Amino acid sequence: MARLPIIIAPDPRLARKAAAVERVDAEVRRLMDDMLETMYAAPGVGLAAPQVGVLKRVIVVDVGPKDQPQPHRMANPEILWVSDEDASFNEGCLSLPEHYADVVRPRAVKVCYLDQDNEIRELQAEGLLAICIQHEIDHLDGVLFVDHVSALKRNMILRKLVKAKKQGAFETV
Ligand code: NI
Helix, strand or coil: CCCCCCCCCCCHHHHCCCECCCCCCHHHHHHHHHHHHHHHHCCCCEEEHHHHCCCECEEEECCCCCCCCCCEEEEEEEEEEECCCEEEEEECCCCCCCCCEEEEEECEEEEEEECCCCCEEEEEEEHHHHHHHHHHHHHHCCCCHHHHCCHHHHHHHHHHHHHHHHCCCCCCC
């Protein structure tokens, strides 16, 4: 496994739509494992392939306790159902380090995807896992959590990131 460099916003590579994976083969499996290693090292609870410069519909998520990892490896994740009830969560993102904002999303979702063995799976998720899955799927469509908040808040965060990048705050690519 290998740690991959994470792209920091604002960056046009984070605004593109990722392409579906044809099948989960050894290459995609390795990408999933590398993404998990990168996510755990950061540390974070979710990561999408576009954040490491790969425009494929692949995400990894783990909201389990540190000593009990519960990794989810998902290719072509699709939301099949969302709850009527919403939840607000103070979200962050490895591509927008040290910035957080309250985002409102459906509290629960049902998602289908291909797992690491190319098997079709369905998962019903709620709470943090549901939030995280929606946040990562957004990345596959070029959407960041700041796109869900006011333009004022979004621009403030992005301006600070531009400044931090100029000052060499991140190991960026
Ligand atoms: Ni993110």
